[in-house]
Amino acid sequence: MSKDVATDTVRTWREQGLTAAVHLACPRCRAPGVFCSEDWILMDWPGCYVPPGDVRSGQSVGDRCPNCLAARGPNLLKRLGEIWRNRFT
Numbered sequence: 001m002s003k004d005v006a007t008d009t010v011r012t013w014r015e016q017g018l019t020a021a022v023h024l025a026c027p028r029c030r031a032p033g034v035f036c037s038e039d040w041i042l043m044d045w046p047g048c049y050v051p052p053g054d055v056r057s058g059q060s061v062g063d064r065c066p067n068c069l070a071a072r073g074p075n076l077l078k079r080l081g082e083i084w085r086n087r088f089t
């Protein structure tokens with residue numbers, strides 16, 4: 001008499017990737033295209049300032065400049081795509 005034995009194999013790995021994008025400054029007020037918690041941002045472009053620890057820090061400001069409320073065209077965001085990826089086994 002024989003027994004069927006399951007032989008499932010589980011593999012795990014860690015994979016990391018890096019994508020890049022350039023957020024150009026607002027053409028109207030020159031505010032940066034990302035939110036920032038630096039003091040000099042608060043002085044020059046208070047609409048783009050977020051307190052330290054805010055989850056929006058470093059994130060895109062979106063389709064409208066939060067400092068002067070001008071529309072930000074799609075040409076102000078240049079997605080460079082994935083520039084690096086590696087799988088660690």
Ligand SMILES: [Zn+2]
Nearest residue numbers: 026029065068
């Ligand atoms: Zn602006």
